Amino acid sequence: DAKTTQPPSMDCAEGRAANLPCNHSTISGNEYVYWYRQIHSQGPQYIIHGLKNNETNEMASLIITEDRKSSTLILPHATLRDTAVYYCIVRVGNSNYQLIWGAGTKLIIKP
Amino acid sequence: DAGVTQSPTHLIKTRGQHVTLRCSPISGHKSVSWYQQVLGQGPQFIFQYYEKEERGRGNFPDRFSARQFPNYSSELNVNALLLGDSALYLCASSLAGLRGTDTQYFGPGTRLTVL
Numbered sequence: 001d002a003k004t005t006q007p008p009s010m011d012c013a014e015g016r017a018a019n020l021p022c023n024h025s026t027i028s029g030n031e032y033v034y035w036y037r038q039i040h041s042q043g044p045q046y047i048i049h050g051l052k053n054n055e056t057n058e059m060a061s062l063i064i065t066e067d068r069k070s071s072t073l074i075l076p077h078a079t080l081r082d083t084a085v086y087y088c089i090v091r092v093g094n095s096n097y098q099l100i101w102g103a104g105t106k107l108i109i110k111p
Numbered sequence: 112d113a114g115v116t117q118s119p120t121h122l123i124k125t126r127g128q129h130v131t132l133r134c135s136p137i138s139g140h141k142s143v144s145w146y147q148q149v150l151g152q153g154p155q156f157i158f159q160y161y162e163k164e165e166r167g168r169g170n171f172p173d174r175f176s177a178r179q180f181p182n183y184s185s186e187l188n189v190n191a192l193l194l195g196d197s198a199l200y201l202c203a204s205s206l207a208g209l210r211g212t213d214t215q216y217f218g219p220g221t222r223l224t225v226l
Contacts, residue, residue, distance in 0.1 A: 044217045
């Protein structure tokens with residue numbers, strides 16, 4: 001079973017920041033939080049990942065709470081091309097490091 | 112650099128047939144993982160291979176098998192196809208897959224339809 005909980009859908013106006021929440025209350029100390037997105041049945045696209053500290057790259061920022069039980073993905077200036085399903089994943093630290101996916105959040109960017 | 116490539120893009124088979132899906136990882140990546148994504152759901156882990164060895168297997172029947180070649184490319188085989196095998200099959204590659212921070216990069220997928 002997925003170790004994360006996300007809202008099924010969200011809307012955001014074009015040009016505004018999109019903030020996507022994720023709960024992972026059972027996360028273990030050595031497990032990373034990963035974010036991917038999938039645009040209409042294409043292969044998932046890696047966005048960002050983190051362990052404890054906040055992270056930023058050219059695509060997004062990842063804010064992880066101090067207790068690590070939740071995180072927020074921030075797309076600073078959403079465009080129509082950011083419309084996609086966003087997956088928050090806790091990477092299980094077992095021998096094969098498989099990704100266990102939930103249902104994700106359908107983010108719709110509106111003009 | 113080329114990303115992960117998969118072939119074919121689309122495939123239509125009938126029940127009971129066999130199918131082989133192919134994946135070429137990013138240059139320098141030694142680990143390949145396979146996922147099945149049924150419409151409306153997140154991907155489900157099938158296999159992970161590293162250096163031609165199976166390192167992990169998800170909850171899939173023995174009809175599903177895979178292998179990795181010396182050039183790190185991989186094949187996923189599904190025997191005795193069922194209607195429920197209709198899905199998008201995704202291949203992901205990573206450097207070694209040995210650490211929690213080893214990022215998996217996905218290919219475009221193969222859309223399999225079983226009639």
